[in-house]
Structure formats: structure tokens, C-alpha cells
Amino acid sequence: MKFTGKHESKGTLVGKNQPYLGDKLQVNRKPKANGKVEDHVKQEANGKLSLSGKSLNRYTWQEIQQHNQEADQWLVINRKVYNITNWIHRHPGGRLVLQHYAGEDATDAFRAMHLDLDVVRVYLKPLLIGELAPEEPSQERNKSSQLVEDFQELRRSLEDKNMFKANLGFFSLHLIQILILEAVAWLLLWNLGSGWMVTILVSFLLTISQAQASFLQHDVGHLSIFKKSKWNHLMHKFVMCHLKGLSANWWNYRHFQHHVKPNIYPKDPDINTGPLFVLGDLQPVKYGKKKIKYLDYEKQHLYFYIGALPLLMPVYFNLQSIQVMFIRGYWMDIVWVSSFYIRYLITFGTFYGIFGTVLLIYIVKFLESPWIAYVTQMSHLPMKMGQEENQDWVSIQVLATCNVEQSFFNDWFTGHLNFQIEHHLFPTMPRHNYHKVAPLVRSLCAKHGLPYVDKPMLKAFGDIVRALKKYGAIWADAYYTT
Structure with a gap:
């Protein structure tokens, strides 16, 4: 054809x-x-x-x-x-x-x-x-x-209630927050100089700005904030490439795979972490029986702290973004990402020079990395992982995700990704409506016997490490006894 x-x-x-x-x-x-x-x-x-x-x-x-x-x-x-x-x-x-x-x-x-x-x-x-x-x-x-029909009926009712309509003012305020944080960082340097204490404060402000930009680009990547798609496309380039310094196309192709088949190996790129980690109940057994030991996976819950947490953003995501842009020829993304580094050199180069500014960028990414790693992994890594079972949409999403309790701080700190179940069921729903639909989703899950997991944030953080330890023990058992 x-x-x-x-x-x-x-x-x-x-x-x-x-x-x-x-x-x-x-x-x-x-x-x-x-x-x-x-x-x-x-x-x-x-x-x-x-x-x-x-x-x-x-x-x-x-x-x-x-x-x-x-x-x-x-x-x-x-x-x-x-x-x-x-x-x-x-x-x-x-x-x-x-x-x-x-x-x-x-x-x-x-x-x-x-x-x-x-x-x-x-x-x-x-x-x-x-x-x-x-x-x-x-x-x-x-x-x-029946589950499929009930879910589709729920979606229709949410559409009738305009739950998929984005509030432009809400997202504008988040963008303003990001720009103000960067402006304050520059003003501190301009008025106080580039001493150690000021540099620490500047790094702190820029880290918050970068993390919030991560959440905003996630919104723009999924949503129709503007009525015309070309403006959404440009806004995603602006936030992801210009404010974050990462490829928008790279993120789209990777993240959309995660959404359609979350925690399904090998379709979800977020759990294709070999040779660094073995995840789920099946991959550790596979590695163990084949005597694969790139690292001592029995200790993966320990080197998670010194590897994944600080290096996810500055090393793994950054290098992968660069690699994909050049290999696939995303030239427009390359131009946009270049503007990120040019902007930082113009803004902070006067105070730190070229080398110092590049170092500042990676210090900020280094500090942002644990924040993003915890937020992105707490809702998926401890949940069900496995191979394709051809389940319905609702079961796939609910079994692979969990929520973190709502509070003003939790909502802000996670960019509302503490409502991960609702986000996965309705990726194009603006995050300011998640709390409104959560009770309806919980009722749907209860009706059909699906677990609706909602936990405190600190427990969710701890579950990441506990899950890694469990998966490492499965690998060790298969490696040393078969």
C-alpha cells in the first residue's frame, strides 16, 4: 500500500x-x-x-x-x-x-x-x-x-465535562515561575558577584527552574494547551529544547512508547536498563540463568544511589538526546538545543566564563537528577513488570502505575505526576484536572477488582530501593543456583 x-x-x-x-x-x-x-x-x-x-x-x-x-x-x-x-x-x-x-x-x-x-x-x-x-x-x-465499555463511558463523561480542556492561565503561571527563577539567579550574580555562597544559591534556583521546566515540557508534550497545534509544537520546542537543552523529538518517541506499553519488556524503553539494572521478575531470571553479570546486580539497590540518581539527567538523558539528534538528523532540535547553551553563555558567561558556565549547567543537571529520578521511578519501578500479555488499556496502565498522596507540596514537587494512574489513563488530560477525576477512576478500579495504589511520598521513594533489592535477589538466586 x-x-x-x-x-x-x-x-x-x-x-x-x-x-x-x-x-x-x-x-x-x-x-x-x-x-x-x-x-x-x-x-x-x-x-x-x-x-x-x-x-x-x-x-x-x-x-x-x-x-x-x-x-x-x-x-x-x-x-x-x-x-x-x-x-x-x-x-x-x-x-x-x-x-x-x-x-x-x-x-x-x-x-x-x-x-x-x-x-x-x-x-x-x-x-x-x-x-x-x-x-x-x-x-x-x-x-x-465490560471493563473496556465502562472505561470508554467514563471517558465520554469526562469529555462532556470539559476535563480535557487545558487552562492556559495555569500553565502560563508555571512558565512565569520558571523564568522568574532564572531571572532572580542572574540578578543575584549581577548584584552580589560570583562568590561561593552566591553560586550555591544560583545553582539551587536554577535546579528548581530546571525541574519545573521538566514537568512543564511533559505537559506541553502531551497536551493541546493552545488551540492551534503549531503553537503547541513551538512551545514544546521552546520548553524542552531551549529551556531544558534536550531534544523534543527524542523525548516524544521514547515517552510515547512508555505510555502505550508501560512496564512491558522490551516495549517500554524506561525499563530497558540493561546492563546497568535488572528489573521485574523475568529479566533477572533471564540474566541469571545465562550467567550475565555486567555488574553485581545483587547490590544494584546500593549503586542506584551513586549511579542512577546523580547521573540520570547530566549523563544518560543528555548523551542519549545528543546521540539521537545527530543519528536521526533532527536538525531543528539541534538548533533549538544550541540556543539553550548560547542563552546560558550570554547570561552567565560574564560571571563564570565559558568553562565555568558549562560546569554550572552540569552542576544544575546533577542536582536536578535525583529529583527527576525519584519522581519518575517511584510510580513505576515497584509496580508490575513483565512481558506482553495483551491486556486491555485500563489494566495495563493501572497495574503498571501507582499514585502518591495529594498535598500542595506533593503536587508542586512532582508536577502533579503523583496522579500517575490518571495521567496514564488520560495522557492528554491537563494535570490541573487529575484530582477531579481520581475518585471516578478509583471507583472504576474497585468495581473491576483492579488495585488502585495510593501511597505516601517517602514510602514511594523507599519502594524504589526495595524493589531494586528484590529484583537483585531474584537475579542472584538464578545466577548462583542454576
């Missing part, structure tokens, strides 16, 4: 009010009234469908699940079957995000990750090849259809 990348300026997938991709979805039901609905689908006597003159086949789940190889990939969205084989390399979110759902129902993942459905419809149109046979369920048979 060839796809040119062109589309009609006024086109949609089938019709503007076609039921299977719009905001007004009702799975296995009639679409809600939203103007006139054009009936493009006519059933033919031969068992095929005619869609605007195009003949479409019907498929069973058994047939669809066979198309999950790198050179042959199908997926299902709202009972429609798409051949994505030739599209994955053009997917703005990266090919692996789609590849992870090959042969599966991707309805909830698709809806969770996309903001502008009208645009996406246009790009899906040439990929449509058929639909599920009428006797087939909307999801694979091993999934809980």
Missing part, C-alpha cells in the same frame, strides 16, 4: 460524523446524534462492505492477530481494520508506538494519545482495509469487554 502523505484539505476518514473515530463514540452502540450522519457503509450480498465505492473485507481476530510482524502489521480501531505496514515509518509519534499494537485492538490507546481526531482521520483513510466481522467482539476475547 502506498501512501503519499498528501490529503484533501476538507477530507475526513469517511464522513465528518462517521461513528468510529469521533469524539462521540459509543462502542457497539449507535453514535450519538451530532448533525446528519451520512450512511457510507452498505452491506453487499457477498459478505463484503462498500465504503464510498471501495470494497472492504471482514476479518476475524484470529486473522488480524497473524499480522503482527515487522513487515506485515495490522491493527483495529473502533472495529475498523487498518494496514499500517507502510505508514509506521511516517508516524509522527514514531514507528514503535504503532508496532507495539500490531495485531491488537488499539482503540483506547489511539484515543488516549491523539488530540486532534479530525486530522488523524485524514491520515487513517488510505490505511483502512476492512472491519471486524459482525460476530467478532470489539476487543480480543481475552479482554474484559
